[in-house]
Amino acid sequence: MGGTLGLKLARVAVVVAVFLLWETLSRTGVVNPRLLPSASDSLAMLGELLQRASVRNDLIVTASEVLTAFVLAVPLGAIIGFMIAENRYFAEVAKPLLFFAFSIPKSIFLPMFILVFGVGFAEKVGYGFFSTIFIVIMSTTAAVESVKVEHLTVARSYGATTAQTAFRVYLPSMLPVLLEALRISMIFNLTGVMLAEMYASRDGFGHQIATWGENFQMKQLLAGVVMISVIAIAFNELIRWIETRCSHWRT
Amino acid sequence: MQPLANITPLKPAGAVEVRNVGQVFTTSTQDVVALDDVSLEVKPGRFVVLVGPSGCGKSTLLMMMAGLRQQTSGAVLINGAPIPKPDPNRVGVVFQEASLFPWLTAEENVEFPLALRGTPKAERRAKAQDALKLVGLDGFGKRHPHELSGGMKQRVSIARGLVQDPPVLLMDEPFAALDEQTRMTMGDELLRIWAATGKTVVFVTHSLTEAVYLADEVVVMSARPGRIVDRLTVSLPRPRTYDMLSGDVFGGLRDRIWRHIRKSA
Ligand SMILES: Nc1ncnc2c1ncn2[C@@H]1O[C@H](COP(=O)(O)OP(=O)(O)OP(=O)(O)O)[C@@H](O)[C@H]1O
Ligand SMILES: [Mg+2]
Numbered sequence: 001m002g003g004t005l006g007l008k009l010a011r012v013a014v015v016v017a018v019f020l021l022w023e024t025l026s027r028t029g030v031v032n033p034r035l036l037p038s039a040s041d042s043l044a045m046l047g048e049l050l051q052r053a054s055v056r057n058d059l060i061v062t063a064s065e066v067l068t069a070f071v072l073a074v075p076l077g078a079i080i081g082f083m084i085a086e087n088r089y090f091a092e093v094a095k096p097l098l099f100f101a102f103s104i105p106k107s108i109f110l111p112m113f114i115l116v117f118g119v120g121f122a123e124k125v126g127y128g129f130f131s132t133i134f135i136v137i138m139s140t141t142a143a144v145e146s147v148k149v150e151h152l153t154v155a156r157s158y159g160a161t162t163a164q165t166a167f168r169v170y171l172p173s174m175l176p177v178l179l180e181a182l183r184i185s186m187i188f189n190l191t192g193v194m195l196a197e198m199y200a201s202r203d204g205f206g207h208q209i210a211t212w213g214e215n216f217q218m219k220q221l222l223a224g225v226v227m228i229s230v231i232a233i234a235f236n237e238l239i240r241w242i243e244t245r246c247s248h249w250r251t
Numbered sequence: 252m253q254p255l256a257n258i259t260p261l262k263p264a265g266a267v268e269v270r271n272v273g274q275v276f277t278t279s280t281q282d283v284v285a286l287d288d289v290s291l292e293v294k295p296g297r298f299v300v301l302v303g304p305s306g307c308g309k310s311t312l313l314m315m316m317a318g319l320r321q322q323t324s325g326a327v328l329i330n331g332a333p334i335p336k337p338d339p340n341r342v343g344v345v346f347q348e349a350s351l352f353p354w355l356t357a358e359e360n361v362e363f364p365l366a367l368r369g370t371p372k373a374e375r376r377a378k379a380q381d382a383l384k385l386v387g388l389d390g391f392g393k394r395h396p397h398e399l400s401g402g403m404k405q406r407v408s409i410a411r412g413l414v415q416d417p418p419v420l421l422m423d424e425p426f427a428a429l430d431e432q433t434r435m436t437m438g439d440e441l442l443r444i445w446a447a448t449g450k451t452v453v454f455v456t457h458s459l460t461e462a463v464y465l466a467d468e469v470v471v472m473s474a475r476p477g478r479i480v481d482r483l484t485v486s487l488p489r490p491r492t493y494d495m496l497s498g499d500v501f502g503g504l505r506d507r508i509w510r511h512i513r514k515s516a
Contacts, residue, residue, distance in 0.1 A: 150349055151352060153319065153350075154352075154363075157344045158363065160367050169352070
């Protein structure tokens with residue numbers, strides 16, 4: 001991440017300040033501690049939760065759903081996106097339809113997934129996949145379109161084979177946009193799976209969060225929120241780090 | 252100067268022959284005759300410049316010489332043989348701006364044609380170094396294109412075009428995106444490189460001054476359908492110098508080209 005030492009310190013200071021404010025509001029009773037347990041108590045609860053076998057199990061369930069949906073949606077979406085971008089006719093037909101599909105809130109389809117798949121792994125993976133694939137298709141199309149015709153002509157004029165053109169021109173041209181797509185897809189994917197778990201599920205971390213909310217277990221709920229936030233931010237930053245390493249030439 | 256120690260043996264310059272070439276583009280609305288019965292012969296080692304109004308088919312003709320496009324009728328021969336597909340061993344191409352791969356360093360860009368043919372790394376590096384030295388970019392090999400000026404980028408493009416020692420070098424408006432001062436310098440640089448390598452060069456430009464300054468011969472084309480309307484031999488001595496620009500010979504040639512272009516525009 002960019003920025004001088006001063007800027008980095010300022011960012012850390014903001015985060016610390018938020019936690020301090022949270023702590024003070026709760027400890028002084030300005031906000032009812034039953035509604036907002038203190039930051040230190042919530043973080044302690046987080047440590048305790050991580051020890052619990054049931055919680056770890058839920059995390060594993062959620063992680064496997066998220067990964068399965070991701071591993072299905074990304075390659076399939078990428079292939080469809082590539083075909084759309086490379087075929088004029090396909091593109092003309094599919095592009096507006098994709099924009100339509102993309103603009104519809106995916107959550108309204110969740111009940112249908114439950115009806116078709118029943119509550120469980122398949123339903124949650126299916127809904128995660130459905131939440132993700134459109135953004136993957138659209139990003140891949142954009143990535144293919146970011147390949148410059150001039151570069152393709154250069155490769156052709158030096159006698160590049162189809163495979164060489166794919167690996168030496170398409171892939172490096174598309175890489176920055178593709179990594180960005182990967183990052184944003186994960187946000188959509190995670191949102192989809194969590195929503196499915198919170199809406200109707202017997203297990204998974206989203207289900208836990210929903211249950212804690214319903215039972216007014218604020219400490220557990222806040223600990224869960226912090227945990228998922230940290231995991232999501234970590235994944236996002238990892239891809240962003242790879243992105244900056246791979247696309248230093250894009251200025 | 253021993254510019255190409257690692258690019259030896261220096262292949263002899265090549266001949267380009269264009270025989271009664273026609274090109275028709277079929278679009279959904281109409282058929283466009285881009286080139287009509289164009290014939291042109293470029294002797295080995297000559298520097299020939301193509302000029303003509305925009306859309307007259309200069310790039311199309313050059314693409315045919317590069318094997319990047321096939322003519323509708325007629326024949327294009329490089330060193331006596333047709334060129335049905337790109338052949339980097341016979342023809343090197345230098346494109347307009349922005350044709351370098353931004354994710355590769357200058358050196359890797361120059362090595363690109365060699366990498367495609369599986370040339371061993373060490374040999375590739377040595378040849379790229381030589382080519383970069385030849386274009387005056389010794390020591391800039393590790394930079395990425397965005398760290399180079401416009402003129403330097405085009406030098407890298409020229410090095411890439413020359414790295415396989417092709418007998419013919421084709422250049423489509425290579426300096427069009429440069430400012431006038433850089434453009435003048437690059438013209439002198441190109442003439443120096445040409446003298447050092449003895450390549451046959453076919454060069455497309457919109458600048459009449461550049462055309463006369465660089466060429467042994469200027470080929471003037473007319474607007475659609477593209478035809479050759481005049482061929483001028485530039486008898487000014489070499490090396491060309493800046494003083495020649497204001498001379499009568501230079502002015503006379505430039506006027507003659509301009510009159511053709513004005514007529515057909
Ligand atoms: N793929 C194509 N399909 C249809 N028409 C084309 C195609 N390529 C070129 N043309 C037409 O052929 C003519 C010649 O094009 P070309 O690019 O060779 O001209 P040019 O002399 O290089 O022009 P400029 O000086 O602007 O670069 C133009 O009228 C152009 O519109
Ligand atoms: Mg052109």
